[in-house]
Amino acid sequence: MEASEFGHLVHRWRDRLAPDDVGLTAGLRRRAPGLRREELAQLAGLSVDYIVRLERGRATRPSAQVVASLARALQLSGAERDALFISAGLLPPRDGMVSDFIPAGVQRLVSRLGDAAVGVFAADWSLLIWNPTWATLHGPPGRLPETERNLARAIFGDGAAHRSLRPSPPALTDDFERSIVADLKHARARYPSDRRLASLVRELRAVSADFARHWNDAAPAEHTSSRKTIKHPKVGAITLDCDVLSVPGADLRIVAYTAAADTTDENKLDLLRVTGAA
Structure with missing residues (x-):
């Protein structure tokens, strides 16, 4: 899978989350559905610039820790989390390991x-x-x-x-x-x-x-x-x-x-x- 697919997945799943879903105030004048990049960055503990580079395919080697943080922030299911890991060129977390997955x-x-x-x-x-x-x-x-x-x-x-x-x-x-x-x-x-x-x-x-x-x-x-x-x-x-x-x-x-x-x-x-x- 290409790095651009990773960015596409992050962007698509960011769009489907409302601020209320993650405990944030929606505010006024939101031009796009879902979370803003700065909101996702805050939830995942990443910089806004890094989120931009990931979504645009300019950052091509996110670490397993970064992918796990994004999966939690985006409230992904187990199958979606695994797809995000694979799109980053990483193996999904294995059974028998401490899980960071949060329903x-x-x-x-x-x-x-x-x-x-x-x-x-x-x-x-x-x-x-x-x-x-x-x-x-x-x-x-x-x-x-x-x-x-x-x-x-x-x-x-x-x-x-x-x-x-x-x-x-x-x-x-x-x-x-x-x-x-x-x-x-x-x-x-x-x-x-x-x-x-x-x-x-x-x-x-x-x-x-x-x-x-x-x-x-x-x-x-x-x-x-x-x-x-x-x-x-x-x-x-x-x-x-x-x-x-x-x-x-x-x-x-x-x-x-x-x-x-x-x-x-x-x-x-x-x-x-x-x-x-x-």
Whole structure:
């Protein structure tokens, strides 16, 4: 397949998505149907110039990470995602590997839960998509390198993700840490051939004594609803309920932060959501 076919597919699937489908405000004076290039760039974490070059066939070798990001942003089905990979000259993701595929229904759910801060994670705790409230609460994930958009790296690593982590230290309880490591250990058993996951585990065992200790602990750990305090640079400390939800039929985790009604914390979360202060 030619590079121009890749651009044609991106353009065609961009045209069929309405701004409301991805949680954006349509605004006035839209001359074309679907998403604008700058909107797709924002959703996929790419530059507008790169989107233009891809669609016009001037960028001919997008990486697997770029194609996966576009597939998520365009809310493609599994078959459409595979077609996009093939049109880029890449093999589609194989079974038995950690999947970054997010069903369109989950993407719509995230875009429409604007009052909550919502992020969707893969089995290795890589952050795949997030809504605007999540970005204002935790800081825009798009500012981080893609490999650093990982909760385990944020907790146990020594890179950009760890430096940007906002929950206060008391929020990172031993039980919470154990549950994240237990998830990774179970994922390692399910996806023994996944290089990204193997590299993550190898790195964290080397740099974090706490991670290594939890990894060697055979005791299982389950996610439970919890309360976390986040030290935000604009509104100060904000305490929220944190719930982790599983997606039936997909190895994904939806993490949602919400505030109790009629509380100072709800007012702070509303202020962040309305002003977009990150």
